[in-house]
Amino acid sequence: MSDYNNAIFRLATEAEPEDYTGEDGLLYCGKCRQPKEAYFPEGKSLFGRDRHPKECDCQRKRRETLEAADRERKHREEVERLKRKGFTDPAMREWTFENDNGKCPQMHNAHSYVERWEQIKEENHGLILWGNVGTGKSYFAGCIANALMEREVSVCMTNFALILNDLAASFKDRNEYISRLCSFPLLILDDFGMERGTEYGLEQVYNVIDSRYRCGKPLIVTTNLTLEELQNPEDTPHARIYDRLSEMCTPVRFTGENFRKATAQAKMERLKTLLNRKESL
Numbered sequence: 236m237s238d239y240n241n242a243i244f245r246l247a248t249e250a251e252p253e254d255y256t257g258e259d260g261l262l263y264c265g266k267c268r269q270p271k272e273a274y275f276p277e278g279k280s281l282f283g284r285d286r287h288p289k290e291c292d293c294q295r296k297r298r299e300t301l302e303a304a305d306r307e308r309k310h311r312e313e314v315e316r317l318k319r320k321g322f323t324d325p326a327m328r329e330w331t332f333e334n335d336n337g338k339c340p341q342m343h344n345a346h347s348y349v350e351r352w353e354q355i356k357e358e359n360h361g362l363i364l365w366g367n368v369g370t371g372k373s374y375f376a377g378c379i380a381n382a383l384m385e386r387e388v389s390v391c392m393t394n395f396a397l398i399l400n401d402l403a404a405s406f407k408d409r410n411e412y413i414s415r416l417c418s419f420p421l422l423i424l425d426d427f428g429m430e431r432g433t434e435y436g437l438e439q440v441y442n443v444i445d446s447r448y449r450c451g452k453p454l455i456v457t458t459n460l461t462l463e464e465l466q467n468p469e470d471t472p473h474a475r476i477y478d479r480l481s482e483m484c485t486p487v488r489f490t491g492e493n494f495r496k497a498t499a500q501a502k503m504e505r506l507k508t509l510l511n512r513k514e515s516l
């Protein structure tokens with residue numbers, strides 16, 4: 236970019252040793268054989284000169300390479316900023332399609348969610364990811380968050396335990412806090428239903444979900460509750476929350492094996508082997 240700007244404000248083109256003057260009297264690049272100057276139109280002149288610098292192919296390529304590198308640097312900075320701002324746990328940065336072990340049968344839905352993001356956003360499609368513990372629901376949501384942030388879409392991934400802590404700590408700024416949650420084009424609430432229901436807690440949970448509902452932006456919730464539990468709430472405060480959720484979010488059932496259990500099992504087996512090994516010690 237700066238090269239090009241300099242070229243505009245520079246009056247004379249600096250010649251390289253291999254450059255030459257063409258038959259039209261202009262300076263030509265010795266490498267790409269394109270002119271490095273052009274005449275002003277209709278014989279006009281500026282500061283006593285009849286010509287101005289012009290990019291030859293090599294100069295243009297060099298400028299484009301610099302510009303691309305600059306764009307890439309700015310993009311990385313923006314993605315980094317979004318991830319710092321949007322993830323409440325740095326571990327979530329690792330929950331990506333690239334790191335996926337391919338064992339979650341629902342994962343193609345996450346890919347589609349990202350691919351069709353513009354339409355998803357437009358039509359406000361949320362998801363409620365439910366199923367047994369350790370079936371990859373949070374990982375699934377994390378993949379969507381990471382992939383969208385890579386596209387410079389601002390996402391917040393948090394959970395109600397943190398939200399309730401934050402709200403309890405900020406008596407004055409509750410509204411501001413909740414409107415901040417609503418400012419993200421996508422909000423992901425992990426581990427919904429784990430926070431035990433005090434009246435105050437449930438009220439705040441409702442406030443957050445209802446605010447999100449009213450601002451008309453998509454919400455993804457992960458929960459270990461069953462669909463049956465969600466459809467048969469124990470009391471009115473829960474019913475209010477679940478009603479809102481079901482209006483905003485389509486349920487996706489996670490049926491895979493328990494990854495965490497499988498990982499823990501594999502680790503235990505490895506340790507057993509290690510401890511039983513007689514050599515090496």
Ligand SMILES: [Zn+2]
Nearest residue numbers: 264267291293
């Ligand atoms: Zn050239």
